[in-house]
Amino acid sequence: MATSPALAEVLSRSDVWRGDSLAQAALPGVPSGFAALDAELPGGGWPRGGLVELLPARQGLGEMSLLMPALARISSAEMSWVVCVAPPLPPYAPAWAAAGIALSRLLITRAVGGDAAWACARALDADGVGALLAWLPEADASTLRRLQLLAEKSRTLIFLFRPAAAIRESSPAPLRIGIGAANQANDCGRVALRLIKRRGGALDTPLEIDLARPVPISHAVAGPPPSATAARSLSATAAA
Amino acid sequence: MRLADAWALLPELSVQERDLARELRHLESLACWAGSFTSEVLLVPPDALLLEVQGSIRLFGGIEMLLARILDGLAAQGYATNAALAPTPRAALWLAAAGASGKAGEGRGCAGVYGTRIPRCLQATDLRDALALLPLDVLELEAAQRRRLAGFGARCVGDLLRLPRSGLARRLGVEFVSTLAQALGEMPDPRERYRFPDTFRESLELPARVEDAARLLFAAQRLVHVLSGWLAARSSGIVRCELLLEHERGSVTPLELAFAAATRDPERIVRVLRERLERLLLRAPVASLVLVAAAPEPLPGREGGFFGEVAASEGVSLLVERLRARLGEVNVHAIATCPEHRPELASVPVLPGSGSGITVPGPRPCWLLPQPQPLVEIAGRPQRNGPLNLLAGPERIESGWWDAGEENAAGEVRRDYFVAFSRQREWLWIFRDADGWFLHGLFA
Structure with a gap:
């Protein structure tokens, strides 16, 4: 296909991409730690300079394990801060330390509603914040749009957690990922990512990723209660 | 005349x-x-x-x-x-x-x-x-x-x-x-230089009584600049200072400002002050302002970066200050691990920047519930929208006899922890003790 030189120049800009190919990101992405995912993300990793909206079907599917390799890289290798705004539950230090996050550069902020969005905006202003994780279940479209504008001006990696119900709403975030469990009986340790929006078109089929899990799924102890001796000793001590 | x-x-x-x-x-x-x-x-x-x-x-x-x-x-x-x-x-x-x-x-x-x-x-x-x-x-x-x-x-x-x-x-x-x-400079002119006071206390009478806290900022800025000059002359900075809002008839509203690191930058002080004042509801109109600062800490002049850059950690300490000023100090923190067997005590909130972590053998969840949540048991198996699959365990944690029975203490625990997998594909950290099954954390 012949294109005029002026058009070719426009097309080579990083903020212009053609609908049928993956966009080139202005900033190289942060490797997610999962090669299959990196291959599908514009810029070859989690993109900086834009919101990454994550929509997990529910808590506990592995949505944090998905981010931990990138966060560990930002925290330990890049020596930047990781800021959590309004996490749904208290982060548990031993697990975060084990995942490779430098706790000396982790900041946790409890806030609700407008305060949470304000805290996000301040974190994006600050120098030295490498990643921002925010849980904004109530954020409306205008809040998201403002955050996206701030994100475009910063180099911070921003993960925004929103409830799965928000999938149907439109969002200014350039990358939106639905997180669910892979629905295969024998392969239940995997997580299924639905790239519902990205620069370069949505991905039709869910992307299945093997996350680092506390134990391999094959260890499943199906059925009966664990060890009878444990149960006995517990009831014995309770009686004592 | x-x-x-x-x-x-x-x-x-x-x-x-x-x-x-x-x-x-x-x-x-x-x-x-x-x-x-x-x-x-x-x-x-x-x-x-x-x-x-x-x-x-x-x-x-x-x-x-x-x-x-x-x-x-x-x-x-x-x-x-x-x-x-x-x-x-x-x-x-x-x-x-x-x-x-x-x-x-x-x-x-x-x-x-x-x-x-x-x-x-x-x-x-x-x-x-x-x-x-x-x-x-x-x-x-x-x-x-x-x-x-x-x-x-x-x-x-x-x-x-x-x-x-x-x-x-x-x-x-x-x-x-x-x-x-x-x-003409032909003879020396010895003069005694001004000795800056040891503690700072500067007051400003407002020209009119102010009933809106946000409008106090402008007047307070003036005091902040005086404070900044005093600190600069002493080569020191403050981590804490207090603005007293004096009402008529002698009542006073104190407003304490805290900083993540010693500072004398007036803009930084004013920023924190703005967050505090914006959230303040005045009980009565303010007649005058007093800015009090004691115990300055030595703060040498900052050397400019080689290329005019600002150190990254300074940017974050500014962030911490602004967040703390608006959201409250307890709501902005870091976490650190604590050498303690009982899981609820192994993670403690600490001042931002002072977090540190040691790793614990055994799987630990990313989120820990503030209170263990009871799980129903059916046919010997814990349930959460269906029976749970136990993937690993038991990990016996038995500790804490020393503060058993004390108020607000975790007390003695005897628990067997398991990693469980639910029908909804959730990875859970559950335990069983004498009272039954409990959900304690989520491996998100």
């Missing part, structure tokens, strides 16, 4: 008695403020302040920039000033006095922003010419001396400088001649 004459001319004249003590307090407050520019500040009561700025010229990017900052700062505080620049203190005072009366001689310095408005003399060699044009009334002479001078036809300082000194000494006194020599 007598007061009676003044009233006769202008009956609606309102008369205030001059309060020299208050003037002196204002002068001292200005001296503190001027500490931002130099630590060598001299008070010349009732109305003059001398700043030794030779050492500060380079730091502030040249004499023009320095002058502009000093004069802008004074104007922002509502002071009308007459400034002058000279190599000796006395010459500076005289040039300033001449500037006030509009009879300043043409300075020889370069013209800048404040160009012609400020009489200046930058070189000691130009001093003689600069002073020569000054009228004699800037010299603060006694009446007898003034009469005598008029008698021999001297009209400006230049006329005096042309006369032989020994004759001047005989006619006007040795003291006058040495004053002249000091102004």
Whole structure:
């Protein structure tokens, strides 16, 4: 296909991409730690300079394990801060330390509603914040749009957690990922990512990723209660 | 003019008695403020302040920039000033006095922003010419001396400088001649410099009572700049200071400001103050403000980055301050691991930046529930929307006999922990104790 030189120049800009190919990101992405995912993300990793909206079907599917390799890289290798705004539950230090996050550069902020969005905006202003994780279940479209504008001006990696119900709403975030469990009986340790929006078109089929899990799924102890001796000793001590 | 004459001319004249003590307090407050520019500040009561700025010229990017900052700062505080620049203190005072009366001689310095408005003399060699044009009334002479001078036809300082000194000494006194020599820099002019107070307490009476907290910020900024000057002169910073909002009838609302690291940056202090004031509901109108700071910490001047950059950690400590000012100190924290077997005590909130982690053998969840959540047991298996699959365990945790039965303590625990996998594909951390099954964490 012949294109005029002026058009070719426009097309080579990083903020212009053609609908049928993956966009080139202005900033190289942060490797997610999962090669299959990196291959599908514009810029070859989690993109900086834009919101990454994550929509997990529910808590506990592995949505944090998905981010931990990138966060560990930002925290330990890049020596930047990781800021959590309004996490749904208290982060548990031993697990975060084990995942490779430098706790000396982790900041946790409890806030609700407008305060949470304000805290996000301040974190994006600050120098030295490498990643921002925010849980904004109530954020409306205008809040998201403002955050996206701030994100475009910063180099911070921003993960925004929103409830799965928000999938149907439109969002200014350039990358939106639905997180669910892979629905295969024998392969239940995997997580299924639905790239519902990205620069370069949505991905039709869910992307299945093997996350680092506390134990391999094959260890499943199906059925009966664990060890009878444990149960006995517990009831014995309770009686004592 | 007598007061009676003044009233006769202008009956609606309102008369205030001059309060020299208050003037002196204002002068001292200005001296503190001027500490931002130099630590060598001299008070010349009732109305003059001398700043030794030779050492500060380079730091502030040249004499023009320095002058502009000093004069802008004074104007922002509502002071009308007459400034002058000279190599000796006395010459500076005289040039300033001449500037006030509009009879300043043409300075020889370069013209800048404040160009012609400020009489200046930058070189000691130009001093003689600069002073020569000054009228004699800037010299603060006694009446007898003034009469005598008029008698021999001297009209400006230049006329005096042309006369032989020994004759001047005989006619006007040795003291006058040495004053002249000091102004010219021929004789030393020792002066005691202002001693900055050990603790800072600066008050500001508001011109009108203020009922809206947000409007206090503007007035408080002025105090903050004085504080910043005081800190700069002492090469120190504060991590804590207090703004007292004084109401009528003696009641006071204290407002404590805390900083993540010692600072004396007025913008940073004002930013924290703004967050606090925006959230404040006033009980009563405010009549005056008092800014109190004790215990400053040593804070050496910051060296500029090689390429004008700001250290990253400084950016984050600013962030921490702003978040803490608005959201409260307990809501902005870091986490650290604590060597403790009981899981709920192994993770503790700590000050931002002081988090540290040791890893624990055995799987630990990313989120820990604040309170274990009971799970139903059916046919010996814990349930959460269906039976749970136990993937690993048991991990026996048995500890804490020492604070059993104490209030607000975790107490003694005897638990078997398991990693469980639910029908909804959730990874859970559950335990069983004598009371049954409980959900304690989520491996998200």
